[in-house]
Amino acid sequence: MVLPHHIPASETSASDGGSAARSAVVVPYPEEAIARRRFPPIPKPTHPLAMKVQALGAAVLPTFVMIAALLLVWQMLTGAPDATFPSPVKVWQESHEVIVHPFKGVEISGAGLKIEESGDVGIAGHVLTSLGRVLIGYSLAAVIGVALGILIGQSVFAFRALDPLFQVLRTVPPLAWLPISLAIFQQAQPSAIFLIFITAIWPVILNTAAGVQTIPAAYRNVAKVLALNPAEYFLKIMLPATVPHMFTGLRIGVGMSWLAIVAAEMVQGGTGVGFFIWDSYNSSLLTDTIVALVWIGLVGFTLDRMVALVGRIVGRTA
Amino acid sequence: MKQRSYLALEDITVEFPTKAGNFCALDTINLSIDKGQFVALIGHSGCGKSTLLNAVAGLVKPTRGVIFLDGDVVDAPGPDRAVVFQDHSLLPWLTVEENVRLAVDKTAAGKSKAERKEWVLHNLDLVQMAHAAGKRPGELSGGMKQRVGIARAIAMNPRVLLMDEPFGALDALTRAALQDVVMDLQARLNNTVLMITHDVDEAVLLADRVVMMTNGPAARIGEDRLIDLPRPRSRLEVIEAAEYAAARHAVIHFLHERYRNPSLAA
Numbered sequence: 001m002v003l004p005h006h007i008p009a010s011e012t013s014a015s016d017g018g019s020a021a022r023s024a025v026v027v028p029y030p031e032e033a034i035a036r037r038r039f040p041p042i043p044k045p046t047h048p049l050a051m052k053v054q055a056l057g058a059a060v061l062p063t064f065v066m067i068a069a070l071l072l073v074w075q076m077l078t079g080a081p082d083a084t085f086p087s088p089v090k091v092w093q094e095s096h097e098v099i100v101h102p103f104k105g106v107e108i109s110g111a112g113l114k115i116e117e118s119g120d121v122g123i124a125g126h127v128l129t130s131l132g133r134v135l136i137g138y139s140l141a142a143v144i145g146v147a148l149g150i151l152i153g154q155s156v157f158a159f160r161a162l163d164p165l166f167q168v169l170r171t172v173p174p175l176a177w178l179p180i181s182l183a184i185f186q187q188a189q190p191s192a193i194f195l196i197f198i199t200a201i202w203p204v205i206l207n208t209a210a211g212v213q214t215i216p217a218a219y220r221n222v223a224k225v226l227a228l229n230p231a232e233y234f235l236k237i238m239l240p241a242t243v244p245h246m247f248t249g250l251r252i253g254v255g256m257s258w259l260a261i262v263a264a265e266m267v268q269g270g271t272g273v274g275f276f277i278w279d280s281y282n283s284s285l286l287t288d289t290i291v292a293l294v295w296i297g298l299v300g301f302t303l304d305r306m307v308a309l310v311g312r313i314v315g316r317t318a
Numbered sequence: 319m320k321q322r323s324y325l326a327l328e329d330i331t332v333e334f335p336t337k338a339g340n341f342c343a344l345d346t347i348n349l350s351i352d353k354g355q356f357v358a359l360i361g362h363s364g365c366g367k368s369t370l371l372n373a374v375a376g377l378v379k380p381t382r383g384v385i386f387l388d389g390d391v392v393d394a395p396g397p398d399r400a401v402v403f404q405d406h407s408l409l410p411w412l413t414v415e416e417n418v419r420l421a422v423d424k425t426a427a428g429k430s431k432a433e434r435k436e437w438v439l440h441n442l443d444l445v446q447m448a449h450a451a452g453k454r455p456g457e458l459s460g461g462m463k464q465r466v467g468i469a470r471a472i473a474m475n476p477r478v479l480l481m482d483e484p485f486g487a488l489d490a491l492t493r494a495a496l497q498d499v500v501m502d503l504q505a506r507l508n509n510t511v512l513m514i515t516h517d518v519d520e521a522v523l524l525a526d527r528v529v530m531m532t533n534g535p536a537a538r539i540g541e542d543r544l545i546d547l548p549r550p551r552s553r554l555e556v557i558e559a560a561e562y563a564a565a566r567h568a569v570i571h572f573l574h575e576r577y578r579n580p581s582l583a584a
Contacts, residue, residue, distance in 0.1 A: 218407040221377060224395040226424045226474075236420060240411040315411075 086287045094287040098123055102295075123276060127295055130261050130272040134303075137196025137264075138257040142250055145201040149208025149249070150238070159209065170202030174260040178267060192264035200257035204249040211245025212238060247311030254307045258300045273299075322386055323350035324510060325374070325478055330383035332369050343369045345536035346383070349529065351478075353388075356504060356511040358521035360569060361531030361540075362579045367514045370531075371480050374512060375401050387477055397425045400476035404483040406467040408455040415451040418442060418470045425474045441473035442466070444506070445499055461492035465499060472503060481513040485520065493520070494553065500524060505550050518573070522565045523556060530572045533580045541572050 046054075071088050078087040086094065105121030106128065152159040152166075177198050181191040219241055223233050265274025273292055280288035330347040333340040343366040351357050359367050372378040374385055376395035385392040387399065400421075408417050418438045426434050442448040445465040455463050464484060471479055484500075485493040497520060504511065504524075515521050521528045522545055532540040545565050547556055556562045573579075 218403060218405055219409065221395075221401070221403065222407050222409070224377060225375060225397065225399070225401050226421055227394075227396050228424065237409070240409070243411075 086290065091287040091290050095285070095291045098288050098291050121271070123273065123292060123295055126271060126273040126276045126292075127299055130265065130274060131299070133192055133264060133268075133272065134196055134254075134257050134261060137193045137260075138200050138254055140193070141197045141200035141204055141253055141257065144197075145204025145249065145253065146208050146246060148201075149205045149246070150212055150234075150242075152205070153209035153212025153242075154238070159213075163209075166202060166205055170206070174199045174263040178263055182267060188268035192268040195264040195267065196257045196260045199260035199263075200253040203252035203256060204246075207249025207252070208242060208246045211242035214245070215241045243311070243315050247307065247315070251304060251307045251311065254303045255300060258296070258303055261296070322389070324353040324355075324388055325349075325351040325512070326386040327370075327374070328384050328386070330370070330373060330380045330385065332366070332373060332378060333381040342536040343534060344373075344380075345538050347537075347539060349539065351510060351512065351527075353510055354508045356509075356524060356526045357513070358525035358528045359512060359514045359531065360516070360518070360521050360528055360573070361537065362533055362573065362577065363516075364580065365531045365534045366537040367531060368482055371401075371482050371512060371514055374478070375399050375480050377401075397421065397474045398477045400471035400474040400479055402464070402467050402471045402479070402481040402484045404486050406455070406460075406463040408463055408466055408470075410455050413452050413454055414442065414447060414458070414466050415439070417455070417466060418473050421470045421474045438473060441469045444472065444503060445469045459492075460488055461496060464488065464496060468496075468499065468503070472507065472509070476509070478510045478512060481511065483514045483516065486516060493517075497524060498553070501551060518566055518569045521569060522562060523551065523553065528565065528569055530569060530577075533577050540577060541568070543568055 075087050075089060077083075078085045079089070092099065102122040102124035104125065106125040148162070152162050174195055177195055178191075181194040181198070185191045185194060215238060219237050223237050228236065261272065262274035262277055265272040266278055269275050269278070273296055277289050277292045277296075280286070280292065327347055327349040330344055330349075331342065332344040333342045335341075347370060359370065361367050369378055373380050374387075374392065376392055376399065379393075392399070408414075409420070412420065415438055418441060419434070422434050422438050422441075426437060429437070439448055439451065442451055445468050447462060447465045447469060450458060450462065450466075455466070458466070468484070471481075481500075485496050488496065501524060503509070513521075513524065525545055528543050528545060529539055530541040530543070531537050543565060546561050547559055547565075
């Protein structure tokens with residue numbers, strides 16, 4: 001094989017249209033053009049751990065910068081001695097006890113968790129009490145919500161009968177349910193749990209129903225050709241196909257149930273972070289309320305992420 | 319009583335109710351298919367091919383007429399009429415093995431667990447997919463998914479295998495590979511097959527008989543041609559055969575001269 005630069009001069013000159021001897025002047029290829037054609041140096045490989053740390057830093061850094069900026073603006077707006085709203089520094093000073101001793105009256109041991117009955121507990125104790133209540137109310141809402149969602153999702157009749165009712169009821173705010181639940185249950189404990197339940201159940205029902213209704217026809221045809229019986233269809237097709245929608249509902253539901261906690265603990269006083277807010281408001285301890293708000297927000301965020309994580313795990317293995 | 323074929327469609331009419339009255343998809347279709355015969359159903363889009371296949375599968379109920387399979391009346395879907403769907407319809411939350419296993423569990427109830435597992439793997443092996451048994455459909459290419467779809471169908475030991483444009487969504491080379499798989503399976507198992515296709519070459523290469531449908535609405539069988547090519551067939555040999563060219567010629571003339579694509583007719 002003849003490489004291009006080995007083409008004999010006779011051939012190239014022939015293609016020149018038979019001109020006379022070729023110019024002997026060699027024009028050098030520009031240096032900067034040669035440099036441009038070189039590959040850039042390969043960056044030094046970074047340690048995988050270092051890369052992870054870097055990625056994490058890049059992900060959370062904007063959040064921290066934003067928080068710092070917000071605190072700064074807040075401090076600037078409320079820093080004056082005659083300001084009616086407490087500044088971050090004032091919150092730190094006045095609620096120092098609440099912030100630095102959250103686990104007062106809480107005993108965590110091998111036997112489990114023990115929270116002081118007397119009510120003189122730190123904010124974490126209140127949060128844990130509230131979480132216990134939310135756990136009961138939300139679990140009920142999840143189980144009953146999924147069941148009702150599947151019912152109205154696969155039966156057109158049930159959908160037509162119940163959907164309008166659910167659409168109306170879901171708009172009722174938690175506080176409006178308070179007198180009703182008290183009238184129904186007469187006692188504080190079940191009323192508070194009912195409040196959480198009734199707030200959290202709607203998104204679970206409606207999203208599960210939507211999931212069941214949107215099972216692709218292809219999967220239903222497979223079930224028909226295989227002649228799956230109703231139980232098999234439920235376990236092998238409907239449940240796994242609905243999991244993503246179901247967990248969307250469960251995720252919204254857990255957020256809603258946490259939203260209901262203040263209303264619920266206005267009924268059942270004495271303990272809980274909702275009660276703590278109500279109590280600090282009544283005693284004009286605004287800085288304590290602010291601390292409680294931060295706790296509620298962070299716990300709500302964590303709950304949401306936990307349900308999302310469970311959803312991802314179930315979705316992968318179902 | 320007259321002698322019925324293995325699969326017999328007798329005066330099948332399918333109408334769908336619409337706002338503007340009943341829409342007649344199929345008009346008095348009569349079709350007799352012998353045991354072990356491979357029949358390709360070809361026609362333009364919207365001619366009711368899928369409706370006909372779904373009627374045999376039991377997924378669509380004919381308005382009039384009866385379908386007999388080996389003497390039994392077809393009136394509901396069942397695993398004795400396995401379907402290979404165009405979009406493969408594998409369940410994405412199950413692995414390849416579990417997808418086939420689901421079908422096997424429904425059809426081989428008497429067998430032991432080990433036997434069923436072996437049967438699943440045997441069928442995956444027939445379509446050269448045993449290596450991907452533990453994968454989920456999302457990790458496979460389109461051609462591989464359809465191989466699994468075929469394995470699921472044949473693992474059910476169906477009395478008739480229904481294929482609804484099984485390779486319609488695949489590229490030409492993958493399609494050819496899958497056609498070879500189907501020919502290989504047909505040589506081993508000699509199933510009774512009803513396959514829908516848009517592809518003239520595919521129909522002539524694979525089928526013993528090409529049934530051509532007229533354009534809808536109220537589609538009928540326009541022509542019914544036997545493909546007299548010896549088996550086993552090879553892609554490279556049949557293209558030289560006079561019968562291949564003649565059959566191809568007949569189908570193309572039917573589709574593009576006598577019954578042109580309705581969407582182009584205007």
